Amino acid sequence: MAKRIRIIIVEDDKEIRELAEGILSSEKDMEVVKTFPNGEIFLKSWVNYECDVVLMDINMPGKNGIECVGEAKPKKPQVQFLISTVFENPQYIFQALCNGATGYMLKNNTADKLVAAVREIASGGSPMSANIARLVVDSFSRKQTAEIHNELLTSREKEILDLLAQGLMYKEIASKKEIGVETVRKHVYNIYEKLQVNSRTEAINKVYGKQL
C-alpha cells in the first residue's frame, strides 16, 4: 500500500477521459501519469512513462484498444491492461484477453466500480463480470470436446487421440499401449474417418479446439 498505482488512460472521448482522470486522481493511492486521446499516439510514446495500469478504451477511431494491447503488452509485460468498454461483447472481451488484457470494466459503471477495478487489477486480480468469467472458464473445459469425445469416438480411440495430441509417433503409442503399430494405424484411420479429417493436426484442432 506504500506505492501509489500509476495509471495511463487511453480514451478518445475527451469528456470521459477527463472524468476518469478526475475520479482516479482523487484517490490517494492512485496517480494518473498520462492520458492519450487515441491508440496511435499512445503506442508511440507510452514506453516513456512509468506506469502500473493502462485503462484502455476499446472503441477508438483508428487503432482500436484490442490491437493496442496486443502491440503494447509484449513491450512491458508487467503493466496490466484494463479494458474499458460500453458493450459487454464476449467476442471483443475474449480477443482482448488473448491479446494480453488482464481485465475489463463497463463504462456505464459508477466511479466506485472503476476505482475498485483498478485496485483489483493492480493487486493481482482480474476484474470482470460473472458472465464473462463463466465464458472464460468454460473455454477451459472440454465441453464441446466432450460431445465428440463421448458420442463419436470409443474410449480406446480417445486414448489414442490423446497420445496423438502429445505428438507421439505411432510406434511410441504402440509400445505405450502394448499393441502393434498396425493397430495404432488402424485406430488412427478410424478416428480420422469419424472426425472427417486427414491429419493429426486437423484432428487435434477439431477435438481439442483452439482458443479464440
Add this chain to the structure above:
Amino acid sequence: MAKRIRIIIVEDDKEIRELAEGILSSEKDMEVVKTFPNGEIFLKSWVNYECDVVLMDINMPGKNGIECVGEAKPKKPQVQFLISTVFENPQYIFQALCNGATGYMLKNNTADKLVAAVREIASGGSPMSANIARLVVDSFSRKQTAEIHNELLTSREKEILDLLAQGLMYKEIASKKEIGVETVRKHVYNIYEKLQVNSRTEAINKVYGKQL
C-alpha cells in the same frame, strides 16, 4: 427466482458435510437434494437425482473431486460443479476447471460466502478468487508463447508456424505464402531446430503450450 437451486453435496468429512447441508438448506431459494460421502458412491447414482449445482470436495479418499468432475460433467453438462477446497492450489484449481468445474470456493469461508458462491454459479457466474482469476486470464494471453515467438523465431518463421498449427500441408502453406514447397520445408526444418523438436505436433505443443 421462482425455482429453487437444487444442490448435491459430495464431501467425505461428516461434520463438514452436515454443516454445509445445514447452511444451504436453510436458504429459502436452495434445496439439498442429496449428499454423498465419497466419489465412488456419487458417481454410481448421482444421475438419478435432479440437481443444478454439485458442491464437490477436492480431497477425498479414493477418487478425488477433480476426477469425479471429469467423469460426471460430460453426463449432465448443464449441471455446474462448484469445487470446495481447503488449499488454494493453482495446480488443482486449473485441473478442475479443465475437467469441467465452473468455480470453486475455499472451505474456511463464512457461511455467507458459500451461499453467495452457490448463487453465483447457479446464475451463470464463476466464483473464484482474484488470484485464480488472474491465473486463468493469464493462461489466455500468449505470454510464455511470446518469449519463444519473439526471441527465437524470425517473423517469417512465426507465420509459417501459425500455418503449420492450422494443419495445412506444406504445399498449402507454399501457395498461401507464394513461395516454393522446398522453401517451406527449409523454414520448418529451421523452426524445429530452434525449438528442438522433430515434428509438427511437438512444435505446436511447445509454442502454443497446452492447457493443463
Add this chain to the structure above:
DNA sequence: ACAGAAATACCACTTAAGTAGTAGAGAAAT
C-alpha cells in the same frame, strides 16, 4: 446362442513430413 460393436493384427500401397546439405539475393547491422 447370436448379432453387433470394438479391439486387435496384417498387408500393400501412396503421399507427406522430416533430415541435411549447398547456395544466391537482399536487407540490416558493423
Add this chain to the structure above:
DNA sequence: ATTTCTCTACTACTTAAGTGGTATTTCTGT
C-alpha cells in the same frame, strides 16, 4: 565495405503418416 541474417530455392534421401482393404477375437446386449 563487409559481414551477418533472413528468405529463398534446389537436390537427395529416409522415415513417418495416411489410405483402404481383410480377418480374428473378445465383449456386450438381446
